[in-house]
Amino acid sequence: MVFHMTYWGSYVKTKRFCALVFLVMLLLPKESVDAEGNNPPLDTSAAAPITGLWWNENEAGWGITLTQQVDIIFVTMFTYDTNGFPHWYFASDCAIWGDGCSGDLFELTGGSPPTDTWNPQLHLEPVGTIVFTFTDNDTGSVDYTINGLPGSRQITRQIWAIDEDGDGVSTRGDAFPNDPNESKDSDADGIGDNSDNCVNTSNQDQADSDGDGVGDACEPAADVDGDGVDDDSDNCPSVSNADQADADSDGIGDACEPVPSGASFAEVQSIFNQNCTRCHGNNGNLTLSSSVSFSNLVNVPSAGLPTLKRVEPGNSDNSYIIWKLEGRPGIVGSRMPRGGQLSAANIQIIASWIDAGALP
Amino acid sequence: MNRLLVWKWVISALVVLTHSVASMAEPFLAIETGLMCSQCHINPTGGGLRTSFGALFSQTQLPARPREEAEFWAGSNIGFVSIGANGRFSGRVVDTKDTDDNFEFDTDRVTLYINADVGDHVRLYIDQQLAPDNTFNREAWVQIRNENWYLKAGKFFLPYGLRIEDDNAYIRQSTGFNFDNADDGLEVGFENNNWSGQLSVTNGTSGRGEVDDGKQVNLRVSRLMAKWRIGFSASVNDTDAGDRTIFGIHTGFRIGPSSWLFEIDRIEDDGFAFGDLTQDVALLETDLKIRPGHYLRLTAEIQSFDLATLNDRFRYGIEYKYFPYPFTELRVGYRKLNSDDDIAFLNSDEFFIQAHVFF
Numbered sequence: 193m194v195f196h197m198t199y200w201g202s203y204v205k206t207k208r209f210c211a212l213v214f215l216v217m218l219l220l221p222k223e224s225v226d227a228e229g230n231n232p233p234l235d236t237s238a239a240a241p242i243t244g245l246w247w248n249e250n251e252a253g254w255g256i257t258l259t260q261q262v263d264i265i266f267v268t269m270f271t272y273d274t275n276g277f278p279h280w281y282f283a284s285d286c287a288i289w290g291d292g293c294s295g296d297l298f299e300l301t302g303g304s305p306p307t308d309t310w311n312p313q314l315h316l317e318p319v320g321t322i323v324f325t326f327t328d329n330d331t332g333s334v335d336y337t338i339n340g341l342p343g344s345r346q347i348t349r350q351i352w353a354i355d356e357d358g359d360g361v362s363t364r365g366d367a368f369p370n371d372p373n374e375s376k377d378s379d380a381d382g383i384g385d386n387s388d389n390c391v392n393t394s395n396q397d398q399a400d401s402d403g404d405g406v407g408d409a410c411e412p413a414a415d416v417d418g419d420g421v422d423d424d425s426d427n428c429p430s431v432s433n434a435d436q437a438d439a440d441s442d443g444i445g446d447a448c449e450p451v452p453s454g455a456s457f458a459e460v461q462s463i464f465n466q467n468c469t470r471c472h473g474n475n476g477n478l479t480l481s482s483s484v485s486f487s488n489l490v491n492v493p494s495a496g497l498p499t500l501k502r503v504e505p506g507n508s509d510n511s512y513i514i515w516k517l518e519g520r521p522g523i524v525g526s527r528m529p530r531g532g533q534l535s536a537a538n539i540q541i542i543a544s545w546i547d548a549g550a551l552p
Numbered sequence: 553m554n555r556l557l558v559w560k561w562v563i564s565a566l567v568v569l570t571h572s573v574a575s576m577a578e579p580f581l582a583i584e585t586g587l588m589c590s591q592c593h594i595n596p597t598g599g600g601l602r603t604s605f606g607a608l609f610s611q612t613q614l615p616a617r618p619r620e621e622a623e624f625w626a627g628s629n630i631g632f633v634s635i636g637a638n639g640r641f642s643g644r645v646v647d648t649k650d651t652d653d654n655f656e657f658d659t660d661r662v663t664l665y666i667n668a669d670v671g672d673h674v675r676l677y678i679d680q681q682l683a684p685d686n687t688f689n690r691e692a693w694v695q696i697r698n699e700n701w702y703l704k705a706g707k708f709f710l711p712y713g714l715r716i717e718d719d720n721a722y723i724r725q726s727t728g729f730n731f732d733n734a735d736d737g738l739e740v741g742f743e744n745n746n747w748s749g750q751l752s753v754t755n756g757t758s759g760r761g762e763v764d765d766g767k768q769v770n771l772r773v774s775r776l777m778a779k780w781r782i783g784f785s786a787s788v789n790d791t792d793a794g795d796r797t798i799f800g801i802h803t804g805f806r807i808g809p810s811s812w813l814f815e816i817d818r819i820e821d822d823g824f825a826f827g828d829l830t831q832d833v834a835l836l837e838t839d840l841k842i843r844p845g846h847y848l849r850l851t852a853e854i855q856s857f858d859l860a861t862l863n864d865r866f867r868y869g870i871e872y873k874y875f876p877y878p879f880t881e882l883r884v885g886y887r888k889l890n891s892d893d894d895i896a897f898l899n900s901d902e903f904f905i906q907a908h909v910f911f
Contacts (some may be wrong), residue, residue: 470659470684470685471684471685473644473656473658473684474644474645474646474654474655474656474658479646479654479897481654481656483651483652483654484646484648484651484654484896484897487648487650487651487895487896487897488648488896488897491895492895492897492898493862493893493895495725495726496726496728497821497824497826497829498829498831498857498859498862499821499824499826499827499828499829499859500826510826519757519760519763520763520793521757521763521764521766521791521792521793522791522792522793522794522796522824523758524726524727524728524733524758524796525728525730525732525733525758526732526733526758526759526760527758527760529685529686530681530685530686530688530732531681531685531686531687531688532686532688
């Protein structure tokens with residue numbers, strides 16, 4: 193039991209001690225204040241954190257410009273006299289000490305307007321002193337005497353531009369204020385320039401059919417036939433024709449002017465009937481009667497020159513029937529038809545049927 | 553001895569005397585009789601207008617029912633001009649896969665022959681096709697000749713191989729040496745009892761106008777015996793499109809009542825823009841004489857290529873030939889074409905009947 197009471201007494205003492213420690217901790221200065229209650233010393237490295245435009249946000253119309261170089265701050269103060277006339281004072285040697293700086297305050301007069309030749313009659317007049325105390329890099333206070341009159345103000349860094357996403361572009365000018373990777377949308381298509389596959393051409397769908405990373409909407413003009421004329425304006429996109437000749441001015445270059453639509457096989461058979469089937473009837477050689485002529489001609493090796501087909505669809509020049517009708521060198525046997533020639537027009541009809549694919 | 557027997561004796565005597573006998577329209581008759589082409593035809597290389605001997609042969613030796621009149625017709629001669637003709641008329645069915653059978657009557661060919669013997673050594677000959685369709689000239693040549701030699705100039709069928717009637721036979725169709733293709737040029741020929749030879753130089757354009765500087769040269773040499781013959785043929789045609797060289801052998805012999813013909817040729821196309829090609833074509837034919845005026849013909853043909861895309865082609869035929877009367881022939885036959893190439897007409901069947909009248 194004694195032991196128990198001793199233990200309880202120790203417990204009560206310990207509890208009180210802990211409460212005391214907690215209270216002390218609450219009273220301890222925050223990180224921005226050192227153990228002695230002072231603000232942290234100003235950084236005098238090249239970072240110059242104090243540099244900037246300072247003001248009292250409740251007193252718009254005057255301000256202080258602080259420009260720090262290492263441990264010296266150049267102070268320029270824009271303010272007014274008792275008559276409301278503007279004055280500017282400066283302290284060119286506000287030496288940093290601890291969490292602030294102090295220096296003499298001057299007023300310079302006698303200059304000439306910037307619109308005239310610089311011909312000053314300068315007069316430097318000491319007007320007092322100025323002392324800054326900074327709570328942190330954005331807040332502080334300033335105490336001064338000007339022409340024997342003391343003054344003091346709370347000041348803060350004047351912020352006129354913020355960068356919420358930290359991308360280096362102010363929120364006001366950032367097309368994507370919450371996207372640290374984007375800040376600009378040149379073509380206003382909702383896709384940031386850094387990820388837009390057409391930066392200057394609106395293409396919300398970002399279509400890229402060839403997968404080359406360049407959107408279809410801004411794919412560089414192609415020149416498939418390599419004739420130096422972009423396909424978009426080439427009157428023969430797939431046939432090289434650098435001269436773009438278009439004799440009939442139909443917008444289709446001469447080089448790729450479509451072959452006149454092919455004759456029908458009925459027209460061809462009509463020619464056979466009038467000129468050929470009297471000999472090329474059912475004679476067991478080349479029958480050109482209507483029921484079998486097509487199968488006897490199309491894709492059938494010729495008897496005279498078996499390396500040539502009688503009719504090679506799409507290629508009248510390599511079709512032996514044209515060779516025979518035109519009597520070209522190398523044919524075996526007579527030019528057809530015997531005893532008379534087909535007119536050039538009829539040969540052209542047959543050739544056009546072949547060139548159009550020799551369809552039944 | 554009646555007149556018929558007299559004429560038979562006369563003909564037999566001529567055979568013995570000349571050791572050469574004419575062929576009719578087809579060389580199997582030359583093999584059967586052992587005669588030369590020129591015995592029955594004006595043209596030394598065969599075919600066309602018949603000589604008086606040929607006319608007599610057609611009346612006495614060939615038909616099933618020989619002419620028994622007191623006098624035989626010895627050809628249509630008006631002074632030094634003789635005239636002859638050929639007409640072939642047929643009905644034909646070609647059964648081609650995937651197409652309707654097509655039965656058709658055809659006037660295959662009607663030709664008129666005119667020959668003028670201008671003196672003993674000069675001959676003018678014309679072969680004009682009258683039907684079907686347009687009339688056009690097949691041959692027109694002048695010949696200067698002596699006993700064994702001749703020089704022919706003009707448009708004529710080129711000397712090569714067996715001059716068989718079937719222009720669609722591979723050996724005639726693929727070589728191009730058939731009754732559809734004559735050419736302009738010169739031909740020198742020689743004939744004696746056992747040798748026959750021709751050398752020709754022509755434009756190589758099958759009768760069209762000359763279109764290049766190349767010429768076609770043909771040579772045919774045959775050794776002729778009573779029961780057999782053998783020959784060699786060659787042709788070179790130089791054209792701007794390419795060159796074609798053809799060479800081969802032909803032979804014929806007689807075994808009992810059957811006559812056999814065989815020809816094999818190689819065709820080489822070289823320098824053509826669409827590729828070179830070598831073909832081999834061959835024909836084997838036998839004609840069995842069943843009795844006078846009745847013949848059974850069997851043929852087998854092959855055509856092969858050195859190109860993988862072209863398969864061998866085969867053509868078989870069976871035909872019954874009947875010469876009922878003088879100057880008259882009736883034929884009925886069947887031909888089958890076969891090939892691994894999936895081309896309809898190369899795998900077709902043909903049935904035909906034909907009437908052939910000639911003088």
